[in-house]
Amino acid sequence: MFYFTVLTDYGFSLSATKDISIYRHDVGHLSRIYSEVMTTKAVLCILSLCIITVALLLTPKYQVYSLVTCLSFTIVLGQLLLPTWFFQGVEKMKYITYINILSRTLYAILIFVFINKADDYIYINLINGGSAIVGGVIGLIIVYKKFQISFSLPNFQQIKNQLVGSWSVFISNVTVTVANNTNILILGLFATPLQLGYYSIAEKVFLIFRSFAGILHQVVYPRVCILAQASFSTLAIFLRKIVIVVLATFLPLSLLIFLLSDYIVFLITGEYLGEASFILKIISLGPFMAALNIPVSQTMLAYHLTRNYAMIMSVGAVANIILNFTLASYFKAVGTAYSILITETLITSMLFIAVYKYYPQYFFLKKNSPHGELEIKK
Secondary structure (H helix, E strand, O other), X not given: OHHHHHHHHOOHHHHHHHHHHHOOOOHHHHHXXXXXXXXXXXXXXXHHHHHHHHHHHHOHHHHHHHHHHXXXXXXXXXXXXXXXXXXXXXXXXXXXXXXXXXXXXXXXXXXHHHOOOHHHHHHHHXXXXXXXXXXXXXXXXXXXXXXXXXXXXXXXXXXXXXXXXXXXXXXXXXXXXXXXXXXXXXXXXXXXXXXXXXXXXXXXXXXXXXXXXXXXXXXXXXXXXXXXXXXXXXXXXXXXXXXXXXXXXXXXXXXXXXXXXXXXXHHXXXXXXXXXXXXXXXXXXXXXXXXHOHHHHHHHHHOOOHHHHHHHHHHHHHHHHHHHHHHHHHHOHHHHHHHHHHHHHHHHHHHHHHHHHHOHHHOXXXXXXXXXXXXXXX
């Protein structure tokens, strides 16, 4: 179901967030954007359901899982309903925090009440999706009541414009998602189950710390879009401050992960696992590299350089797969760890080089830009 949630989201977490942040004080524009995005997501959700249905009909051996699949589709419905992109755009993430706490609490209670034996596993995703749906409905009520949003059914052309406008972001999201989720699959072709286990431990720790960069991305992005609309000089000052924050927080964080990798692995597993710790040391720089590319990637998104952004992310995803196949075949889990580190560094480097070389007017590390004030490309 994860890939269908990616399809339903379609990149609106970036494109729609930008539009909402720009028109946050215009209820008419907000209502139009909201209506177009929600309708487009609903169309994609229906498309996802059709794909799943056809796949089950064409593969009889998987029809035994049809009930589980249908119950699991509630996860996609929950993703459809929750307007995270809207709250992010208006910089009211507190509502998402409240909704997440409520839905996760509900999930925990329902799991405790209804999952009592092994056969009840088929209801886990239903509970997960049902909790997300409840959270999504509450989010929609807040949107209508708090922000006075009205819904109107968009026409075909408006839906098409949303799909075309978010296409590049969608492609970059798909390629990155596929590449990230194939790491452990590729490693499984060459490594023993024990080596795979060591890598899984290190990867879980890596993803936890890397999620901090994702939080920073969500918090900063709406402000970047607003400042980009106003003037580049103001945006450049803000982005330089973000770089300082990244250097002051994520670089020490990566250093701590490197130095304390033995203890971090011990806290998770209760054992000192040398290989898992060594893998974690290799990818410890990942959170810093992920955070460092936030200012430059958001600059590209804010100024509609989405094709270039998508191309760089796609190149990085392909490079990750090639590196993983090559290095994992020789060095097993350590090779996969090196492929992650090289890919994160490559993506960050390409983003900075692309803006510096091809769009120097948007290179925010220059304190005195000869290009003056800039307008966002339409």
